[in-house]
Amino acid sequence: MATDPKLLICYAHQDETFKNTLLAHLQDLRQQKAITVWEDLQLQEGALQLATLELELRQATVILLLVSPFFMQSDFITMPSLIRLFKQLTLTGKRVVPIILTSGNWGALEFCKTQALPKGDVPLDRTVYPIEEWQAIAKRVNRWCTEQQMTATDDMPILVDLQHLPIMSMPLVGRRFALSTLTDAFESKNTFIVSVTAPAGVGKSALVNAWLEKIAPHYLGASYVFGWSFYGQADEQPSVSSSLFLTQALRFFGHTDELPLTDDAKALRLVTLLANKPTILILDGVETLQYAPSVRRGACADLGLKTFLQILKTSPLGGQRLVVLTSRQKIIELSDIEQRGYTNLVLDNLNVGESARLLKSLGIKGSPWQLVSVVKTYKGHALALMLLGNLCVDVYAGDATQHARLPALSVAEEQGGQALRVLQFYDEKFWTVNAPERIFLQVLSLLDRPLTLVERHVLFEQAQLTKAVRKLSELEWAGVIFHLNKLGLVYTQAQQNPPTWDTHPLVRQYFREQLRTQQKDIWQDAHHQLFEHFQNFPTTNQPDTLASLEPLYRAVTHGCLAGEYEAALRVYRERILRGDQYFSTQQLGAFSADLAVIASFFEAGNWAKPINSLSIADQSWLLAQAAFYMMALGQLEEGLMPLKGAAMLCKTRQDWKNAAKAQNNRADLLLTLGRLSEAEEVAQTAIELAETSQHTFTRLLCHAKFGNLLHQLGELDYSHAAFELAEMLQVQDQPNDGQLYSLIGSQYCDLLLDTAQSAAEREAILSRAQQSLHIAEDGLGLVSIAFGRLTLGKVFNALARSQEALPLLNSAVQQLHLAEVFLYIPEALLARATAYQQLKNWELAKRDVDEVLEIAKRCNMHLYEVKANLLLANLLLDRYALQLQPNATPFLNQLGVGDNPLTQVETLYSQTSRLLYEMNYRLRLAELSLLGARLAHYTHATDSAIHHLEVAQSRIVAIEQWGLLAHWERVRTEIG
DSSP, X not given: OOOOOOEXXXXXXXXXXXXXXXXXXXXXXXXXXXXXXXXGGGGGGOHHHHHHHHHHHHHXXXXXXXXXXXXXXXXXXXXXXXXXXXXXXXXXXXXXXXXXXXOOOOGGGGGGGGGOBSTXXXXXXXXXXXXXXXXXXXXXXXHHHHSOOOOOSSSSOOEEEEEESOOOOOOOOSOHHHHHHHHHHHHOSXXXXXXXXXXXXXXXXXXXXXXXXXXXXXXXXXXXXXXXXXXXXXXXXXXOOSXXXXXXXXXXXXXXXXXXXXXXXXXXXXXXXXXXXXXXXXXXXXGGGBOOTTSGGGOBOOHHHHHHHXXXXXXXXXXXXXXXXXXXXXXXXXXXXXXXXXXXXXOOOOOHHHHHHHHHHHTOBOOXXXXXXXXXXXXXXXXXXXXXXXXXXXXXXXXXXXXXXXXXXXXXXXXXXXXXXXXXXXXXXXXXXXXXXXXXXXXXXXXXXXXXXXXXXXXXXXXXXXXXXXXXXXXXXXXXHHHHHHHTSOXXXXXXXXXXXXXXXXXXXXXXXXXXXXXXXXXXXXXXXHHHHHHHOSSSSSXXXXXXXXXXXXXXXXXXXXXOHHHHHXXXXXXXXXXXXXXXXXXXXXXXXXXXXXXXXXXXXXXXXXXXXXXXXXXXXXXXXXXXXXHHTTOHHHHHHHHHHHHHHHHHTTOHHHHHHHHHHHHHHHHHTTOHHHHHHHHHHHHXXXXXXXXXXXXXXXXXXXXXXXXXXXXXXXXXXXXXXXXXXXXXXXXXXXXXXXXXXXXXXXXXHXXXXXXXXXXXXXXXXXXXXXXXXXXXXXXXXXXXXXXXXXXXXXXXXHHHHHHHHHHHHHHXXXXXXXXXXXXXXXXXXXXXXXXXOHHHHHHHHHHHHXXXXXXXXXXXXXHHHHHHHHHHHHHHHHHTSTTOOOOHHHHTOOSOHHHHHHHXXXXXXXXXXXXXXXXXXXXXXXXXXXXXXXXXXXXXXXXXXXXXXXXXXXXXXXXXXXHHHHHHHHHO
16 A cells, blocks of 8 residues: 655755755655654754654655765764664665765765665766756655555565666567566576576567566565676676676675675675575676687686576575576586576577567568568577668668668677678668767767766767767757667666666677777777776775776776776776775775776787787786786686786796796696696796796795695605705795795695604604794794694694694684685695594585585686595595494485485596596595595405505505505505
8 A cells, every 4th residue: 555755864964055955856745744854963962862763764765865974974874873773774675865965985885875876976066967966866756755655465575676787678579488487487496597598689688678577566576686787798708797796786685794805705695695585686698707608618707606606506595586697608507407496598589470570560561471581581580670670660661671772791690690780781871970870879889888878978078989969959869869769779768867878789799899990099089088087987086895996997998998008007006906905806805806807908818918018017917917816716727828928928028037936826726727747847947947047035936836746746756856955945045944834835744744654754744844833923924824724734634633633724724715815725624624534523524525626616626626526535435434333323414415425435436536547646546546445345346445455555655655554554454
């Protein structure tokens, strides 16, 4: 039923003028006496006034916060109880709307920022047309206050945010099965993911929008409905990030605490929130975050989305929770999900009947055979048929036969070739060079998202591109845009005030390429204007949230497109990173957003080659940043390219020291990826460069890393020699320390534990590990301390003193996470899992191993996949052996391994055997044989068990891996 509207306005007394301006535009509500105004000074009158305000806030239909620096310092913000109440009201669906009066820092209102007016976060005192903005705000507030308030059995109102989805005017014809599939999926108890895949222009977004319109306003009982489009153009090297989506989605779905720092942590939290209430989440244009199908099979290139999908598919959400994704290509991360939880909805082109019906609905005239001829020519491509139909109606009075006038194109069907025929006709045959329709579409092509009113003013007042049409009146422009809307070439979002204008990605792509290749100077000038605009857009020089940084990210991209690489790089380094503070990554965790934006400084698709107009120093810095961001995001394969580029660049400058470091880091990545033979070759090159540099620390680092690589290759004697040389160089470089420490010290201890024969040797390793930790704690910082504790914990494990190991390993895991040393977190988790195994805490051990396997498979860390597989298989056999004992407690369901763990162990053994030989990972061959002996024993293959045991013994003796003898003895005893 309807309820009386109640508007409550909160403001600081210094902003009286702004408040009066707003009230002047709210005459209808004033006449209804529906407005309550609260000034900050009223809150100073005591607890009674505060209680009155809290009551009125709860009763209000809409709450407006007039935001200025004065307001942010007032009791409305500084009183914790009020801030908590504002957040609570937002979560329950109340409209808490910040009205941005003047520039300032309003991060405390992040929880309701998506509701802020004016849209785009431009303060009212800086808008181009302030009166129009006040009118738009008043119109929106009036609409909110007069809407019917529906009562429902659930007190929680529906929260809907679909403003980030693309606007579509393409009529939907047919698709009944697809529409019903989406509805059935939401109502199903099992299906919780639907992907809609089809080439460009077939109608993916149109289908989803039509479905949302069909199920509105109650959305099938969903409590949360959220949509997001990943703006941009798909390319071989994706340059779009999910960071902003994850941030906005977490706030929308009710996350009120401090945001997780990294995108993968945000993704994990989002999946948790989705399970709380009936939810519809739409993710449009996922292809912009995927590689092209020819590159890595089209895998997802974005850590946040990849993690979201991988966690989502293993976490069934239950009924009335649905995630819908649209993409031009298959989403391979979902290919192995159980069929009942996932539906891949492949859209085909329209059939003959549907195509003819679409043409008829647009006003096309012609006999059935004439329409069939058109349909066959355009092969039922929805966008092409819509554009063609509108063209024929507009130009040829609906005559279907006129389609033959259009030019043929040699563009692949999946790239929208048929639709581009119509665009080429308009561009080359129908419009003049300076036709306003053509120029308006060229303006839209400059952006990767809808054109706002402010951006339109900037480009039409300042860009050379629009000079020829600058004298057109607003009335004339209204006619031009109306005509483009009628043709289906432009989509106007009139519901937004001020309106925005968008077009289909294929239309944007066509005019972008035409402008870039044929009028490069004009193209660059237009991007220069956008570069200047977005630089000046934020209200502060150094914004402090990811959303408020977005204009600066856009500025950098447009600066690069304008060819102003040095200026764009200054904006990135000074205003986004804040110099050496690295604010965006260290404080906001925006690694993927930063990686996406610095892609503009590289040649297309080539992370090894920065733009050569930049200085050598800037190129070196960009290569280092790209590699760092990729490693932080788990994109290890990709990280090889900038490291290779950095090494090449340093060698051309005869900077042997940094060339050696780059090659050393490449070798580390190759090792983790399981490409040991390549890693060996690169590590040898690093040593040659280090020796040429004559820089002692670089030499010791490269020899130590080579020693670790030789260890993994099973060359234990040569590994000893390399580490001993490194330690000798360590003494030369830092005489006070006297031994290797931190990461390389930890790796040396791993080797020593593998080759120790006696208790005395192991005690000596313990003393070394304790000294390594002492060196680290004497002022070396968090990372070195973490590696020191990891080393000591592993030594305690080797001594079967797991109770002493566990606190050290807990600390190491926590510190490596805190320091974001992504590459070595699995090592610490596996060490802790080993401690749990010795303590017979099977569930916690398996939890750590599962986390390692999730990371390893997501990031192709095959080295850790092998180690985790071996540990998991032994864990399962340990529990299986315990289960065979008399009066054993059932355990299998606790581990989640089904009724027969031997089947899983057999699978793990097979997978690990294949990986070991593919990788040339010879250090683990004896461990694999010992696992084979245990598995054969429990499957009653006695001869095979003995054979595996003998093979393991031979291998241990051959490479002198004496540290494995204790395990060998245990297995021999176990199999009798």
